[in-house]
Amino acid sequence: xxxxxxxxxxxxxxxxxxxxxxxxxxxxxxxxxxxxxxxxxxxxxxxxxxxxxxxxxxxxxxxxxxxxxxxxxxxxxxxxxxxxxxxxxxxxxxxxxxxxxxxxxxxxxxxxxxxxxxxxxxxx
Amino acid sequence: xxxxxxxxxxxxxxxxxxxxxxxxxxxxxxxxxxxxxxxxxxxxxxxxxxxxxxxxxxxxxxxxxxxxxxxxxxxxxxxxxxxxxxxxxxxxxxxxxxxxxxxxxxxxxxxxxxxxxxxxxxxxxxxxxxxxxxxxxxxxxxxxxxxxxxxxxxxxxxxxxxxxxxxxx
Numbered sequence: 001x002x003x004x005x006x007x008x009x010x011x012x013x014x015x016x017x018x019x020x021x022x023x024x025x026x027x028x029x030x031x032x033x034x035x036x037x038x039x040x041x042x043x044x045x046x047x048x049x050x051x052x053x054x055x056x057x058x059x060x061x062x063x064x065x066x067x068x069x070x071x072x073x074x075x076x077x078x079x080x081x082x083x084x085x086x087x088x089x090x091x092x093x094x095x096x097x098x099x100x101x102x103x104x105x106x107x108x109x110x111x112x113x114x115x116x117x118x119x120x121x122x123x124x
Numbered sequence: 125x126x127x128x129x130x131x132x133x134x135x136x137x138x139x140x141x142x143x144x145x146x147x148x149x150x151x152x153x154x155x156x157x158x159x160x161x162x163x164x165x166x167x168x169x170x171x172x173x174x175x176x177x178x179x180x181x182x183x184x185x186x187x188x189x190x191x192x193x194x195x196x197x198x199x200x201x202x203x204x205x206x207x208x209x210x211x212x213x214x215x216x217x218x219x220x221x222x223x224x225x226x227x228x229x230x231x232x233x234x235x236x237x238x239x240x241x242x243x244x245x246x247x248x249x250x251x252x253x254x255x256x257x258x259x260x261x262x263x264x265x266x267x268x269x270x271x272x273x274x275x276x277x278x279x280x281x282x283x284x285x286x287x288x289x290x291x292x293x
Contacts (some may be wrong), residue, residue, distance in 0.1 A: 004280075009252045014229070026136070029163050
């Protein structure tokens with residue numbers, strides 16, 4: 001043991017002896033009531049604090065639940081509804097010919113179209 | 125009371141004064157809190173809530189129960205302080221006043237010890253005041269012997285550096 005340790009040991013032992021001489025009687029200590037029981041006021045304060053904490057928790061849960069329900073009420077986006085923003089570039093002139101059967105326009109007198117009409121001797 | 129309880133009480137009686145000194149050290153030298161902690165610790169042992177398995181000496185076991193009970197009481201005080209906004213870490217000034225009538229060198233030691241971290245305080249008290257070995261002190265604090273040795277050496281050198289200028293002055 002170094003001199004430093006001896007000195008510390010001496011001081012600590014002196015302190016311990018002083019503390020031990022002030023120790024309470026064992027039997028009295030075992031049967032006594034704790035000196036600082038929770039007072040009624042403290043119990044009420046603890047209960048109030050616990051009740052307030054519960055109320056705050058319930059309120060937060062309710063608000064968060066309502067927000068979650070509101071968010072989930074919006075209609076979901078369908079994947080099939082999506083359109084490319086550059087889709088119009090594929091819409092070139094005449095591209096409808098690729099998707100439709102072309103039709104020839106018929107003039108109003110289309111019924112006589114194939115028969116030549118006499119031009120001589122016909123009064124104009 | 126069973127025979128076992130009688131034996132336990134006899135052991136407690138044998139170590140009662142040292143247990144009180146240890147409880148004081150665990151409770152920041154607050155006599156009132158130390159008595160409460162000591163009473164709770166004894167009742168835990170006698171009621172069977174804390175069981176002595178015989179793996180260590182009864183002194184190591186008793187001091188471990190006192191330390192754990194003091195920690196529980198401290199946590200409870202902190203928790204209720206957080207709820208109610210009034211935690212008094214300094215203990216009860218009234219119950220400290222009587223203890224302050226100690227010799228100046230002991231007061232200097234207490235002041236120096238209070239500046240140390242809790243683990244270092246505890247290990248130095250167990251080794252120097254209670255005469256425990258580092259192994260016993262480690263068992264009491266539920267830490268490894270390596271940690272106990274580290275806390276012991278750091279605490280000892282810090283304490284020596286704090287105390288030496290005072291002793292010169």
